[in-house]
Amino acid sequence: MSSIGGGGGRIGGPQGPLVPTSTPAEAPKKAEEVAKPPAPNDGFERGTTAKRAADTPVPGPTIKVEGDQKFNEMLRQTRNDPKALTALANTLSLTFNRFAADFGGDKNKVSTLLDQLSGAKFSQLAVEQTRGEISSLRERMSITKHRMAIQKRRLHALKQLAGRVSDSRFAEEMASIEAKVELLETGWAESFVGLGLGKVIYSPSHEETPEHLKKVVKTTISNTKRNHDAEALGELMSEIHPARGVSQRAAREIDGKDKRVSQEVLDQVRKEQRGPHGRSVQAFAALFELFETSDPTEE
Amino acid sequence: MNAINNELKLAEDEIAYLRYTCNIFFLPESPLYVFEAEKREPKSFGAAHDALTKKGLVDPDTWRGKEEALATLAVVAECDARVLWQRHMGEEKVVRDFYVQSGAVVEYKRDGHTYHFGAETSEQDMVAEVVRGFTPAQHASTLLDLVFSPGEYLVFAVFARDVRAVAEPKSGEDRMTLEEVLACFDDESDVPSIPNDSDFQRHTQTLVDRDLLKKDAGNNFTLATELHAFARGMSSETYDAFTRYDFIDEEWLIRETTIYPTSDSIYLLSSLSDGSVSVQELDSQKLSEVIAQAIATLPDISDNPMKPRFAKDFFVRA
Numbered sequence: 001m002s003s004i005g006g007g008g009g010r011i012g013g014p015q016g017p018l019v020p021t022s023t024p025a026e027a028p029k030k031a032e033e034v035a036k037p038p039a040p041n042d043g044f045e046r047g048t049t050a051k052r053a054a055d056t057p058v059p060g061p062t063i064k065v066e067g068d069q070k071f072n073e074m075l076r077q078t079r080n081d082p083k084a085l086t087a088l089a090n091t092l093s094l095t096f097n098r099f100a101a102d103f104g105g106d107k108n109k110v111s112t113l114l115d116q117l118s119g120a121k122f123s124q125l126a127v128e129q130t131r132g133e134i135s136s137l138r139e140r141m142s143i144t145k146h147r148m149a150i151q152k153r154r155l156h157a158l159k160q161l162a163g164r165v166s167d168s169r170f171a172e173e174m175a176s177i178e179a180k181v182e183l184l185e186t187g188w189a190e191s192f193v194g195l196g197l198g199k200v201i202y203s204p205s206h207e208e209t210p211e212h213l214k215k216v217v218k219t220t221i222s223n224t225k226r227n228h229d230a231e232a233l234g235e236l237m238s239e240i241h242p243a244r245g246v247s248q249r250a251a252r253e254i255d256g257k258d259k260r261v262s263q264e265v266l267d268q269v270r271k272e273q274r275g276p277h278g279r280s281v282q283a284f285a286a287l288f289e290l291f292e293t294s295d296p297t298e299e
Numbered sequence: 300m301n302a303i304n305n306e307l308k309l310a311e312d313e314i315a316y317l318r319y320t321c322n323i324f325f326l327p328e329s330p331l332y333v334f335e336a337e338k339r340e341p342k343s344f345g346a347a348h349d350a351l352t353k354k355g356l357v358d359p360d361t362w363r364g365k366e367e368a369l370a371t372l373a374v375v376a377e378c379d380a381r382v383l384w385q386r387h388m389g390e391e392k393v394v395r396d397f398y399v400q401s402g403a404v405v406e407y408k409r410d411g412h413t414y415h416f417g418a419e420t421s422e423q424d425m426v427a428e429v430v431r432g433f434t435p436a437q438h439a440s441t442l443l444d445l446v447f448s449p450g451e452y453l454v455f456a457v458f459a460r461d462v463r464a465v466a467e468p469k470s471g472e473d474r475m476t477l478e479e480v481l482a483c484f485d486d487e488s489d490v491p492s493i494p495n496d497s498d499f500q501r502h503t504q505t506l507v508d509r510d511l512l513k514k515d516a517g518n519n520f521t522l523a524t525e526l527h528a529f530a531r532g533m534s535s536e537t538y539d540a541f542t543r544y545d546f547i548d549e550e551w552l553i554r555e556t557t558i559y560p561t562s563d564s565i566y567l568l569s570s571l572s573d574g575s576v577s578v579q580e581l582d583s584q585k586l587s588e589v590i591a592q593a594i595a596t597l598p599d600i601s602d603n604p605m606k607p608r609f610a611k612d613f614f615v616r617a
Contacts (some may be wrong), residue, residue, distance in 0.1 A: 118362035195449035198570030221306035225327035251535035253456035
């Protein structure tokens, strides 16, 4: 039985803009409303209440929930609120333009230095003389470029998702899935649970979730900038994606073949369960080990 | 799955040179980000300049990169999304890796110290290339499109395995009694919420009601004939997995799709958000639709979230 805990830290990046809440002054809440907050009914609300739930010790594995919910907050605000989406889009565009102007200014400065360098045919002396200034400018431009990309990506994602996709539930559901599987002793019963994982892999299904977004899994991935390992992590995530696990399980139920998991993948899975890339990857890894280290075709 | 077309090959020092001259910047999700993280510089600026000049990527006089010529490299360095296509054939696995930026696509591969970049193309072309790698079903009127609960799927799989066990089926040879079906499942009726024999009897009856199982006068069940090709052709060891990552900041949007080619058709096996299992047979049109929705840019929906979106909508920005 796997046990997961921990979680990664925040990587660098700008604080995104949030639309100020425009709700009118609220009437004083009744005491019981304050004492008993409503249960979360989707991934957005679950994300904001997960920390409170995690404060109470529960048996079985737990996953630490990252504190950073700012993009979730943006998505939540834009659901069914085109005005909020437009306001956020405008703010993101303005921020992008400001970063682009900063980038352009630095590009001009570095261009002058590079002209000097090319005039000297990049001689060792010229390189040494300009290295400090170029490096400093370049580092700033690199950070600005990243910030520009984030603003652009957020803008696109807000329009693509329109608040219809929230974080996958499987991190929060891991304990109950593990507990259920632990109760089972037969391969077919494990398959029974494994084949139904779509319920927790994907966002809570609402009537208002467009069909093409129902299979989009939103995850939080930490520390790829610090570890510069996004490429390798992407490959692992593909291998251990629970949706692929379900598909492969369904296929194996038909052909009765044994599953094949390389030791290399298993080693990576066990490493990821310690949480170097945060709870989403932890949950992917934990689900993979839970269902892929035994063979459901064995009775 | 062919090799990269019209590829550009770059050595580490050449990429490091382009980093130093601020021609290329690297985002953390790029496979080239290590150049930025380690602040790599070429061992010899002169040698890198000469090599890049010969490749037409650098102006010999200004020593600066030519922006247009570096567009393919920029797509990988400043990617907003990635598409992994993995073809599994038993022990063998072939991987193709595509990076996407604003609808432009570049295939990428690293081979030791050499970095390979394909010609820049569109997402529409990427989808078309993927689709060309398959031979879809030709009989569009009889395509399978089934949704099972997990319990129904397990019963269905018992009969599918039974069909597979018979090399050349003759009438009546691949039939099972209900007792034989139930014998495939251990009784765990003392464990709450776990299906027991009566559940599987119900699932069996549901499949009969849906005409997926045929019941004869002797209470024997057989898999419907139209499902035999699927049952015989499926192999869990031969499949193509597609994963698309859309990077935001710490958030990644991930789509995973796995399809199974057989000798005369293609099947998509997937899990649905209500916990059921879907089996879809794909003709060329459906294959294109599935692949586009799996690997192309998600369409903007803010104008009308409830409007259904199809493959063509995934190429709007391309």
